Amino acid sequence: MVRVAVAGAGTFGRNHLRVLRELEAAGLGVALAAAVEPDSARAAEAAAQYRIPVYASIDELLAARLELHAATVAVPTVEHHAVASALLDAGLDLLVEKPFAASLAEADDLIEKAEKRGRIVQPGHLEHFNPAVLAVEPRLRYPMFFEAHRLSVFTPRSLDVDVILDLMIHDLDIVLAFAASPVREVRAVGLPVVSPKVDIANVRVEFDSGCVANFTASRVSTERVRKLRFFEPHQYVSIDYARRDLLIVRMDGKISPELAAALAAGKLDAAALTGPAPGLSFVKPEVSPGEPLRLEMESFLDSVRTRRPPRVTARQGRAALELALEIQSTMAAHACRAGLADFFARCP
Ligand SMILES: NC(=O)c1ccc[n+]([C@@H]2O[C@H](COP(=O)([O-])OP(=O)(O)OC[C@H]3O[C@@H](n4cnc5c(N)ncnc54)[C@H](O)[C@@H]3O)[C@@H](O)[C@H]2O)c1
Incomplete structure (x- = not known):
């Protein structure tokens, strides 16, 4: 039984909660154990709907000393690194929503931490x-x-x-x-x-x-x-x-x-x-039916159980981020050439 917590019960985190509960109800060896959500209205809603403890911060979750094996991270991208780092330090395997992190330095730090601690980290590239x-x-x-x-x-x-x-x-x-x-x-x-x-x-x-x-x-x-x-x-x-x-x-x-x-x-x-x-x-090849998020979670949980590398690796998440960041700087350079710097870019 893999006991999982969800960090972030916002728009997408609610889908994580729903799918984990569906997998639990289907008897697929997973238990939705807890959530973390600082927004009190969202926290109350998740607690009532899923009958799980919902904590206001990662520190409070960890202080509760629940038996946990894994967590999913569905907090805003700028918070991914801080939240994922704390959960890795606590020894959990992670599914971290896309984009994997907000910078390459953050992505590298998460990869290094996961490798050092022998943890599974899968970025949430659900396509x-x-x-x-x-x-x-x-x-x-x-x-x-x-x-x-x-x-x-x-x-x-x-x-x-x-x-x-x-x-x-x-x-x-x-x-x-x-x-x-x-x-x-x-x-x-x-x-x-x-x-x-x-x-x-x-x-x-x-x-x-x-x-x-x-x-x-x-x-x-x-x-x-x-x-x-x-x-x-x-x-x-x-x-x-x-x-x-x-x-x-x-x-x-x-x-x-x-x-x-x-x-x-x-x-x-x-x-x-x-x-x-x-x-x-x-x-028109036969396409098996299935919700991508559910298939992604099943695959993640399989890696947690078998310790096989995830189907989408943290390095793939880093590579997508690296290309995204290169695109951002190319767009900024274009904006400068086009005289649009006042709108959104800083030019040298
Ligand atoms: N895979 C996909 O297709 C997909 C789709 C939508 C969003 N996302 C990703 O999911 C993440 C969340 O997006 P969203 O649209 O749900 O955002 P959102 O703002 O609706 O929800 C984020 C939630 O995280 C909570 N939060 C903030 N800081 C926190 C912390 N330190 N610990 C715990 N909870 C915290 C917020 O209160 C909020 O409820 C983003 O990284 C986004 O890119 C992925």
């Missing part, structure tokens, strides 16, 4: 557990061009970070894993729109392999989009993270110029397709 991503992994060939779109309607949450660390980091992490090549060059533009931080950004990353990835992320959109499309020689793959589905288009022969243009514009998706076209085969 790795999206059933569509799980289904595409064994079919990956040689992706050379990615197009990622992650758009959200504005809500006043996660404003301690910009849209890169809030949303785009999910796609950075997946593309880093799929491209499997060091980053050669980053170009980026981003603007604050509603919040004081960058709310919308477009980024182009080129890898040593020659692979290129375009990322667009917005938290001030009128619609919610979660899509990753990529092209491989003679193959096009479209992942819809929100629908958790996957479409593969294979070019088996000659295709018409009209179809080639539609493919190049990324306009083919499962909903738009009515049937196979000459030269193309459309494959």
Whole structure:
């Protein structure tokens, strides 16, 4: 029985609480043992709903000397390091929400602490557990061009970070894993729109392999989009993270110029397709159903029990953060060149 505490019972921490309780109720060898939440209204709500002790601080949780094996960290990103550090020092295995930390120095410190203490630390990059991503992994060939779109309607949450660390980091992490090549060059533009931080950004990353990835992320959109499309020689793959589905288009022969243009514009998706076209085969691989957060938690708990490295390692969390931070400084340099420094960047 793995006894788990949740740090942070805010918007996303509530999902951690729910999923852990669901796993407990399903008899999967886990017990939701406690939570930490400084906001008294949220703390009272979590205590009443889950019938667990909810403490106002990590110090109070640790002082209670409960039997605990692991914790999940769903506090604001700027607090990840302080909270995760204290829990690691207390000997717990951790699932730390994305982005792994607010700086590389903090990420390195957590990795070093975890290694020294032999603790599991898994960053919460839950798209790795999206059933569509799980289904595409064994079919990956040689992706050379990615197009990622992650758009959200504005809500006043996660404003301690910009849209890169809030949303785009999910796609950075997946593309880093799929491209499997060091980053050669980053170009980026981003603007604050509603919040004081960058709310919308477009980024182009080129890898040593020659692979290129375009990322667009917005938290001030009128619609919610979660899509990753990529092209491989003679193959096009479209992942819809929100629908958790996957479409593969294979070019088996000659295709018409009209179809080639539609493919190049990324306009083919499962909903738009009515049937196979000459030269193309459309494959909609079976995608097992499942909530990514639940699959992520199950995987984390499996690592806690077996001591096998987590499916998503702390170093992967660090790599995604490193690319995100490089994008931020490239965006700031662009803002300076464009005369936008007064709005959000500091120029040399
Ligand atoms: N994986 C995902 O898809 C996903 C989605 C949303 C948020 N997140 C991540 O989850 C984290 C939390 O985001 P959110 O939207 O829930 O934020 P939130 O502000 O709604 O909730 C954070 C909660 O943490 C509490 N808190 C602050 N300091 C604390 C401390 N020292 N100890 C314990 N609790 C503390 C706050 O009172 C608040 O209730 C962020 O890192 C965010 O990036 C991940």
